[in-house]
Amino acid sequence: MSNNKKTVRSIILLVAAGIVIFFVYKKIAGKKAAEGPVAGASGAKGAPARALLTDAWIVKTSDLGQSIEASGTLQSNEEVDVKPEINGRITHLYFKEGTNVSKGALLVKIYDEDLRAQLQKLKLQQQLAKTTLERQENLLKINGISQQDVDVTRNQVSAYGADMEFTQTQLQKTELRAPFSGKLGLRNVSEGAIVSSATIITTLQQIDPLKMDFSVAEKYRNAIKTGDKVNFYVSGDIKEYQGSIYAIDPKIDLSTRTVRLRALVPNNNGALFPGSFAKVKILLKDLPDAIMIPSQAVIPGTRDKRVIVADNGKAKFVVVETGIRTESNVQITNGLQPGDTVITTGILQLKPGMELNYNKVQ
Template identity: 85%
Template sequence: MSNSKKTIRNIILLVAAGIVIFFVYKKLTANGNKDTAGPAAGPKNPSKQLLTDAWVVKTSALEQSIEASGTLQSNEEVEIKPEINGRIIHLYFKEGTNVRKGDLLVKIYDEDLRAQLEKLKLQQQLARTTLERQENLLKINGISRQDVDVTRNQVSAYGADIEYTLTQLQKTELRAPFSGRLGLRNVSEGAIVSSASVITTLQQIDPLKMDFAVAEKYRNVIKTGDQVSFFVAGDTKEYKGSIYAIDPKIDLTTRTVRLRAMVPNNSGTLFPGSFAKVQIALKNLPDAIMIPSQAVIPGTRDKKVIVADSGRAKFVVVETGIRTESNVQITNGLKPGDTVITTGILQLKPGMPLKYNKVQ
């Protein structure tokens, strides 16, 4: 009975050992077939060649300019106010009309000042007559010199009062300080005005001034005398002016420099306060080399482009200059006639053959 159990156990062990040997053999056979067939299983078709777009370098005219926002201002502007208190007896101007320098605009009541002036003139004349008599008496020692000096000082004092009254009379007449155009009036005849009352405004609109600001990096590029062009809202005409003043201080908040230009306005179509879109021409380069911006590969130390060299890719270090919306100026590294690759530049490597899809 014990022999039968041993026989059965041996049979089971032999079967298990056979199964293990079978699986080990199968695994080794499979690995051998995989290694043998590996190279043959790879794709036999080579990868397709990369198609790229190219740009033939040529020269073109380039004008560097900057844009800014400006505001038109009157060349001269003043509020017409009286220097003294009084009642307006006459207005000699019409609203919105042109006047010349020195034209009488407003008259303030002055009868009291005129009466005072006449009184002072009579008192001065009486003092002069008294002085003449005293001087004759002084010759015969009929009066003291002190009395004569007092009378002489009185004559001079009346003269000073007369001059002061004449000055006050001049203040009753408001005249145009310069030629220009009047604004709307704020008072009527008979109104009582003071030195704080604004009767109207006077503006010189030919020529006009235009204020605008540019970034501080252009401070040493722009100078007085430079020409500017601009457009105003609602008008397609291009206007021109010239810079005549530059603020010596850079604004600490915006880091900009304020400039002021003089603008002719013979036609009278420009008005103070209008918004202006200003353009300033900085450079005019007739033979600039311009290429598409996407052709430039930026690096940490330099910039490169890919050019075609005997049908293969060649990386060339370049220096850039002025940028426009889509192109960039190349100041060094390229010459007219070179073919620059504009697409697929990230997939290309030095020496790779080139095949073009489109050449511009």
């Protein structure tokens, strides 16, 4: 019996201790709730946000020179591989490597003695045929020969003339002349070499002026026209050169979505060389009232772009549209007005409605 009493007493004590602990915990929790959330905890509903120290940018308008940068390649205005039209042996080379030549200048002579002998033979045969024709025409007057015989001889005279013209043309092919004025390249053959129509004897390039090919994105197709000026630099040269666009490819490249352009570049002093890489800059137009802000102030999103502006000392998120980018700034085409204060630092920590303190304002 005594054991049952002890068991009941133990149970009563445990229940009483549990009730006391419950009320003590409830009292402590109520006290913490009355004190409110920790200062600066912006996630607490209705709690005042702690001010964040940030840098700011006062929006203003400025002149913006719109330009496009592209990569280009310099090319000769005219370029040709000097090749013979016929097979033969080179008897003389009339040029020096790397020198300038004028249009029509004789460059190479190929052996032609056999063609000259053939031409001389044809001349003699034609002369004999002409003499025979004169005799037959006199005989025809007295009916001493038929008209058919005279016609055959006359046709033979014409045939010899045609053969002579053909041989003369072959003789002209033994002389290689410059098709245009330009600068010769390196020589690949020597006198006495047997050459064919596939043999490249040298190259001829017109390097003043030069052509420059480059491509730009298709969105700029209607912003560029023939006559527009382009500025460019070449590797190893700090001087800025200039040219003008004279041809635009009417077709847009399907793989790169770019349009190809060609500019004409003066090269009076010969400082530029065909094949050089060029860093091209095209000036499109000036925007007098462009709104520019630092690039780091723009918060990219999946659907839009935003910036944080100061609204009565508190952070406000505004959706904007961007335009041209420079090295450090970006153009805002919609969403901001001159005089707005844009936050440029601490944007990852800011939330709507947070109070702002400024460390530096530009």
